[in-house]
Amino acid sequence: MGADFVQFSLTPILIGTFAAIACALPGNFLILRRQALIGDAISHVVLPGIVAAFLITGTLAAIPMLLGAAGAAVVAVILIEAVKRLGGIEPGAAMGVVFTTLFAGGVLLLEQSDASSVHLDVEHALMGNLESLIWFKATGWESLLDPVALATLPHELPRMAVVCVLVIILMLVFWRWLKISTFDEGFAQALGIPVAALGIGLVITAAIAAVAAFDAVGSIIVIAMFICPPAAARLMTNQLEVQVWWSVFFAVLSAVMGYVFAGYGPLWFGSQNAVSAAGMIATVSGIVLGLACLYGPHRSRVGVGREDKAT
Amino acid sequence: MSPFFDALLLNAGYNAALVAVGAGLLGFAAGSSGTFLFLRKRALLSDATAHATLPGVGIAFIIMVSLGYDGRSLIGLLIGSAVTAWIGLLMIEWIARRTRLAEDAAIGAVLGSFFGLGIVLLTIIQTMSAGRQAGLEGFLLGSAAGMLYQDAVVIAIGGSLAVFATWLLRRPMTLVAFDAEFAAAMGYNVRRIDLLMMGLVVAVTVIGLKLVGLILIVAMLIIPPVTARFWTDRSDRIIWIAGVFGGLSGYVGAAFSASAPAMPTGPLIVLTAAAIFLVSLVFAPARGVAAVVVRHHRFQRRVHRRQGLLSLSRAEPIREKFTLRLLLRNGLIRPDGVPTDTGRAQAAKVARDERRWDIAREVHQDAGLTGRYDGLTPIEEVFTPDEIRDFDRRLGPPVAVRGFA
Numbered sequence: 140m141g142a143d144f145v146q147f148s149l150t151p152i153l154i155g156t157f158a159a160i161a162c163a164l165p166g167n168f169l170i171l172r173r174q175a176l177i178g179d180a181i182s183h184v185v186l187p188g189i190v191a192a193f194l195i196t197g198t199l200a201a202i203p204m205l206l207g208a209a210g211a212a213v214v215a216v217i218l219i220e221a222v223k224r225l226g227g228i229e230p231g232a233a234m235g236v237v238f239t240t241l242f243a244g245g246v247l248l249l250e251q252s253d254a255s256s257v258h259l260d261v262e263h264a265l266m267g268n269l270e271s272l273i274w275f276k277a278t279g280w281e282s283l284l285d286p287v288a289l290a291t292l293p294h295e296l297p298r299m300a301v302v303c304v305l306v307i308i309l310m311l312v313f314w315r316w317l318k319i320s321t322f323d324e325g326f327a328q329a330l331g332i333p334v335a336a337l338g339i340g341l342v343i344t345a346a347i348a349a350v351a352a353f354d355a356v357g358s359i360i361v362i363a364m365f366i367c368p369p370a371a372a373r374l375m376t377n378q379l380e381v382q383v384w385w386s387v388f389f390a391v392l393s394a395v396m397g398y399v400f401a402g403y404g405p406l407w408f409g410s411q412n413a414v415s416a417a418g419m420i421a422t423v424s425g426i427v428l429g430l431a432c433l434y435g436p437h438r439s440r441v442g443v444g445r446e447d448k449a450t
Numbered sequence: 451m452s453p454f455f456d457a458l459l460l461n462a463g464y465n466a467a468l469v470a471v472g473a474g475l476l477g478f479a480a481g482s483s484g485t486f487l488f489l490r491k492r493a494l495l496s497d498a499t500a501h502a503t504l505p506g507v508g509i510a511f512i513i514m515v516s517l518g519y520d521g522r523s524l525i526g527l528l529i530g531s532a533v534t535a536w537i538g539l540l541m542i543e544w545i546a547r548r549t550r551l552a553e554d555a556a557i558g559a560v561l562g563s564f565f566g567l568g569i570v571l572l573t574i575i576q577t578m579s580a581g582r583q584a585g586l587e588g589f590l591l592g593s594a595a596g597m598l599y600q601d602a603v604v605i606a607i608g609g610s611l612a613v614f615a616t617w618l619l620r621r622p623m624t625l626v627a628f629d630a631e632f633a634a635a636m637g638y639n640v641r642r643i644d645l646l647m648m649g650l651v652v653a654v655t656v657i658g659l660k661l662v663g664l665i666l667i668v669a670m671l672i673i674p675p676v677t678a679r680f681w682t683d684r685s686d687r688i689i690w691i692a693g694v695f696g697g698l699s700g701y702v703g704a705a706f707s708a709s710a711p712a713m714p715t716g717p718l719i720v721l722t723a724a725a726i727f728l729v730s731l732v733f734a735p736a737r738g739v740a741a742v743v744v745r746h747h748r749f750q751r752r753v754h755r756r757q758g759l760l761s762l763s764r765a766e767p768i769r770e771k772f773t774l775r776l777l778l779r780n781g782l783i784r785p786d787g788v789p790t791d792t793g794r795a796q797a798a799k800v801a802r803d804e805r806r807w808d809i810a811r812e813v814h815q816d817a818g819l820t821g822r823y824d825g826l827t828p829i830e831e832v833f834t835p836d837e838i839r840d841f842d843r844r845l846g847p848p849v850a851v852r853g854f855a
Contacts, residue, residue: 370556
């Protein structure tokens with residue numbers, strides 16, 4: 140827990156934790172609204188969004204990338220809705236059509252442009268690169284108070300922290316509306332809550348979280364962060380407030396344990412090389428969910444009797 | 451354009467022809483077997499299946515290398531990927547059946563965590579034997595360029611088997627897709643049929659891994675069935691239409707990619723399928739957007755024509771602009787709004803049929819016949835001439851109607 144830890148591990152752990160929390164919070168509502176796979180669709184279309192932003196601006200700066208990815212997420216949601224309405228197609232299939240097509244378009248654009256020769260490549264987009272976000276100038280814990288060293292923090296850290304705080308604020312502000320409209324949409328409408336706008340707002344919030352997390356942990360891992368911690372939390376309690384706290388706890392647990400296993404786990408087995416931290420975080424979150432499925436106190440459906448459990 | 455046609459006619463060299471034929475076969479198998487997944491409203495199961503193949507590829511590679519074999523043996527990698535994909539599917543099934551979580555949450559959870567595990571394994575492999583690792587990343591997005599003859603044979607045999615199994619299982623799978631409870635009442639084992647359906651999907655996914663990669667194989671399983679749905683309402687036809695669309699997009703997409711440098715095969719196949727989807731969405735005769743718009747306008751014209759004629763028969767003034775334009779265009783009124791002779795005749799007929807319907811509803815109280823009264827169905831379509839004569843007798847002789855005297 141000395142200087143090496145601050146230099147190499149502190150920032151990745153913090154970024155992973157912020158990313159996990161920012162994704163898990165909207166994930167709670169997506170799961171309760173049976174929209175879990177919106178997260179899946181969003182994280183796939185982030186790639187074409189980023190490629191398009193790169194082709195238009197020609198830079199890899201953060202703001203155009205974020206705008207491009209968020210734009211692609213919104214376009215995808217609109218297209219899914221259009222295919223659903225115009226074609227009379229069920230939501231799952233409409234999602235499958237839209238996000239695979241956009242993803243294919245993104246890969247094609249990437250291969251056709253010079254982007255693949257620069258920092259942007261498909262594997263990076265899929266897997267993320269959490270380990271590389273190290274704090275070069277850090278010399279120990281005291282660097283946290285040293286403005287010169289703080290200035291060299293990887294810029295992903297403040298960005299992810301800002302997004303995480305933003306998501307938390309949005310959740311707090313719209314908490315009552317979200318809660319009512321998630322559980323009883325008709326009642327919410329009767330109260331005059333703009334249900335449709337709220338639904339779109341939730342998806343956009345999820346998209347912002349996904350886009351910010353994407354850079355650090357990769358697009359596919361984002362899906363695990365959207366779904367696994369809230370799903371596990373769902374099996375722990377019947378109260379929304381408690382569920383959200385559990386999901387934050389599981390998200391932090393997955394991020395920290397995942398990073399530690401990835402960075403230090405191989406050393407325990409005598410290997411010198413660390414494994415993908417983002418992949419390990421997703422794996423740990425899956426294991427957490429698996430344990431919750433086996434032992435969570437509220438794992439079964441309401442009304443499932445003992446006979447059903449016996450079969 | 452000429453290199454594209456060369457590739458389309460299999461003249462662009464041995465390898466390009468191999469890829470095109472392989473992609474066509476794969477597309478046909480994926481389209482037809484994906485149909486049941488789509489009809490069962492579980493299309494995104496294929497997404498989870500595809501992502502869950504990655505850890506299997508990694509594990510198979512590690513096992514084969516540690517046993518001293520060449521880790522790149524395609525058969526071995528495919529068997530490994532099939533095993534983990536199957537485990538992933540069983541986990542989804544188990545979570546959805548035994549816990550309160552919905553299937554979509556289970557799909558997303560398995561997809562994310564299996565893919566994460568796969569990436570962990572890939573990074574282990576990268577450090578394990580750097581030289582021989584060679585192209586496991588190819589399974590992410592496919593690598594058609596390096597396709598060998600035996601890969602094509604694997605696709606051809608596997609694809610044919612998948613199509614054959616689809617043909618064998620089409621009846622029970624259709625039944626389960628449309629009405630699982632009825633199928634259970636008929637004595638089918640729904641769970642086993644669902645598992646068979648998933649098994650088919652796993653098979654197609656695994657076969658397609660090498661060619662289009664695990665992310666884009668999902669598109670080949672979903673897009674052709676959705677496209678085919680626009681063209682037919684019959685479950686026995688949709689399977690083969692989806693197969694043809696899938697095969698076509700595979701073949702044409704592969705030809706496109708062979709005709710130009712740096713054009714990846716997988717994305718082009720998917721984009722070809724998406725183009726066919728888009729054309730179908732707009733122009734398909736039964737359910738396409740254009741057909742729906744045309745049908746809506748035709749309906750609108752019928753309603754306005756009838757209302758206009760009824761107003762004419764009662765000598766009521768018409769103010770609605772669209773109705774006026776319509777009646778004018780059909781020569782039923784003059785530009786100053788006075789009905790022409792044809793207009794009078796038609797209006798009289800509409801008014802008479804309306805009276806006939808009144809009588810008909812007094813005579814036939816059952817909803818089966820008179821329930822079809824919507825103001826637009828001609829009475830001749832519902833009742834026989836004898837019956838209509840009977841209504842006319844009850845109506846009595848024609849009387850002068852106000853405005854027509």
